[in-house]
Amino acid sequence: MDKNWFEMRDVRRRYLNRSVWIPLRSVQVLEKIGRCGFEGYREDFYGVGTLAVHANARDGAEKLGWMEIGTNHGHYSSADSGAYVPVDTYRLHSGEVIGFHLVLEQHLNGEEASEWHLHQDLVFALGLKREGDVWICPEYDYVEVARLRRDTDGNPVLLKMKAEFLRDYMCARDMALYASTYRSRVEIVANADHIDWNDSRRREESKGDLWEGAIVTIHEGGMTFGEDWAVLHTERTDVDPGEDVPSFDFPTGDQVSTKSWTKAASGEKLYRVQGELWRNEWVEPGDHSYIVRGDKRPATVHFITDQSGTKETQDTLTKGSRWLWFKPEVMMTLAHRRGGGLGWYTRDTGRVQCSPAYGVHFGVNKLGLINVYAKDIGMLPEWQQRVWAGYNITPESGVSEELLASQMRADPARTKAPEAFLKSELERLDQVSILALGAKLFLDHEQSSDIIQKCHRFRAVDEAGLFALAKDLTRLITDRIDEQLLKQIVTPPKGEVWRSRKLLEKTLETVIDATDAHRALSPLVGIYDLRKADAHPKSSELDDAYALVGIDSNLPLIHQGYQMLYSCVSCINIVAEILISSIKRDKKPS
Numbered sequence: 001m002d003k004n005w006f007e008m009r010d011v012r013r014r015y016l017n018r019s020v021w022i023p024l025r026s027v028q029v030l031e032k033i034g035r036c037g038f039e040g041y042r043e044d045f046y047g048v049g050t051l052a053v054h055a056n057a058r059d060g061a062e063k064l065g066w067m068e069i070g071t072n073h074g075h076y077s078s079a080d081s082g083a084y085v086p087v088d089t090y091r092l093h094s095g096e097v098i099g100f101h102l103v104l105e106q107h108l109n110g111e112e113a114s115e116w117h118l119h120q121d122l123v124f125a126l127g128l129k130r131e132g133d134v135w136i137c138p139e140y141d142y143v144e145v146a147r148l149r150r151d152t153d154g155n156p157v158l159l160k161m162k163a164e165f166l167r168d169y170m171c172a173r174d175m176a177l178y179a180s181t182y183r184s185r186v187e188i189v190a191n192a193d194h195i196d197w198n199d200s201r202r203r204e205e206s207k208g209d210l211w212e213g214a215i216v217t218i219h220e221g222g223m224t225f226g227e228d229w230a231v232l233h234t235e236r237t238d239v240d241p242g243e244d245v246p247s248f249d250f251p252t253g254d255q256v257s258t259k260s261w262t263k264a265a266s267g268e269k270l271y272r273v274q275g276e277l278w279r280n281e282w283v284e285p286g287d288h289s290y291i292v293r294g295d296k297r298p299a300t301v302h303f304i305t306d307q308s309g310t311k312e313t314q315d316t317l318t319k320g321s322r323w324l325w326f327k328p329e330v331m332m333t334l335a336h337r338r339g340g341g342l343g344w345y346t347r348d349t350g351r352v353q354c355s356p357a358y359g360v361h362f363g364v365n366k367l368g369l370i371n372v373y374a375k376d377i378g379m380l381p382e383w384q385q386r387v388w389a390g391y392n393i394t395p396e397s398g399v400s401e402e403l404l405a406s407q408m409r410a411d412p413a414r415t416k417a418p419e420a421f422l423k424s425e426l427e428r429l430d431q432v433s434i435l436a437l438g439a440k441l442f443l444d445h446e447q448s449s450d451i452i453q454k455c456h457r458f459r460a461v462d463e464a465g466l467f468a469l470a471k472d473l474t475r476l477i478t479d480r481i482d483e484q485l486l487k488q489i490v491t492p493p494k495g496e497v498w499r500s501r502k503l504l505e506k507t508l509e510t511v512i513d514a515t516d517a518h519r520a521l522s523p524l525v526g527i528y529d530l531r532k533a534d535a536h537p538k539s540s541e542l543d544d545a546y547a548l549v550g551i552d553s554n555l556p557l558i559h560q561g562y563q564m565l566y567s568c569v570s571c572i573n574i575v576a577e578i579l580i581s582s583i584k585r586d587k588k589p590s
Helices: 003-007 055-061 120-126 163-173 329-335 374-378 382-389 401-407 422-437 448-454 463-476 483-487 500-509 514-520 522-531 539-549 557-584
Strands: 021-033 042-054 078-080 083-085 089-091 097-100 103-106 115-118 129-131 134-137 143-150 156-162 175-189 201-206 209-219 228-236 256-264 269-283 323-326 341-344 349-353 360-364 370-373
Touching: 003 175, 003 209, 003 269, 021 103, 021 143, 021 163, 021 175, 042 055, 055 097, 055 175, 115 120, 115 156, 120 163, 156 163, 163 175, 163 269, 323 374, 329 341, 329 349, 329 382, 349 401, 360 374, 360 401, 370 374, 374 382, 422 448, 422 557, 448 463, 463 522, 463 557, 483 500, 500 514, 500 522, 500 557, 514 522, 514 557, 522 539, 522 557, 539 557
Parallel strands: none
Antiparallel strands: 021 042, 021 156, 042 097, 042 175, 078 083, 089 097, 103 115, 129 134, 134 143, 143 156, 175 269, 201 209, 209 269, 228 256, 323 370, 341 349, 349 360, 360 370
16 A cells, blocks of 8 residues: 555544544444455554543543543443442543543453443433434434444444434533544555655654554564564472362472573564554534424425415414415325324325324315415424425415315314225225135235325326326235135136136126126226236227226326225225125025
8 A cells, every 4th residue: 555545644634523423432444454464464443432521521531532532441330439430421530520421332251242332311312212233213204313333243343423413412411522533554565665754654743633654674474573582481390290189379489490582583574564543533512402402493494385486484384374285296205204104084184294293184185286284384393394395386276175174164074085994994895705705805915004005095196106006906906816715606617717806706796696796896997907007008998997997087196096096995895795795695605
């Protein structure tokens, strides 16, 4: 490597106070090649030790360095002069407590790898949850706040934390983070002429930094070139191997024998080139603590509130009774992220959330746009407002009639959304099938619950989304019908192959008229045809499929999605009622 690698000019320009992720503890070997002491060996090591320091104790902390708070400094609780010292506490020799460790290393025994713990107060204050070696913040969109990295043997080597959250916590505690880092780059070469350090050494020092470079001549294997090494051997002379229970007192001069010798180091002449950097620096607290202390954030997210494009923030959104308009795509973004959800109150109103504790009442207007009470948006956390703001549009086509009925007239609509009944109707049909056919109609599928969650009208924000909804409904219903069960009831003529939907239709014909059975399953036929619509069918075929499902293709796509789901749920209900009628008449399909 050239001398720039050892002099670490790139590293020395970077400061933790400007980093997005702050290492709280590190014992990382970033690179290791070859065998130590032999030509070709190269190692790059990065160590960090940190201390959270009270604002009034910064002067005392600045007297500390790598030896005092680096990774060689162990974390142990103790009882000192009758006073108990917790494991996280850092005391100076004078006894003054100046701060505490945010990462605690727990040593167990020789067989167990050490464990690194993120300080419990930090975890509680920021509302973090540990998942494996990652700490997330559920209240902030499950964002990763801290990460632990391990080496190939499973040993912890780095724990870093997002600066935004660390600074927030430090601000609330009136503390700053004091970090001591050590960086070492080593290479063993046969010729070091490319390193032009005077007298094979160089030293550079600036505020908080000390860098040293050295070229040391060694023998292959690692011993300093040209030096001898000494051996001192000491033994007891009064050892009696025939004694049953040997016991030795402190020896006298005639009971001990010693000898020593020297040996010259040998091996090929090599050069050990090394650059080392020690740095002590501060990571300053934030100016505000929005998360821990709950400081009020300045309003930065704007929403369009009227037809002229006026934009307002949470400062005014919370005043008066107004609504906002959003593209329907916002529902997918909100409901299908971790912590999100979608529920229904009436046909066109419900509750949507992108975090469990922050659901808002929404309505769907005539154009398929989403309406939400402006104050409800203004009361959301800023990060959630940013999600909503990306889909905010100028008002169009009025406020959802059913939302107004609920929020202004206090007279909620008596309508129902088909999405709210899809799961329960499928379960009901299975229970009816057990009584009528002797087993459940649908085969279990591990993805059924996930598919049901995705079956809602907001999939249909475009034509491809409508077809994708049809595909999922087919997977959920037609593709899960137990063909073997139905073949025990109806048998196709020789030469014909009946698949799931045809088998179900023929089974229903044992109870009702064939025309009625065919009509009952028409929506499933149309939905099945629409699932293949991305293969560019003829327009006449598409029209036929829409007609079978009961979709008005002139309506906004969101309402077409509603019609598809309504027809699908109605179809499931009708099949269940037909089977119930066979039970009541004691006419089991046969």
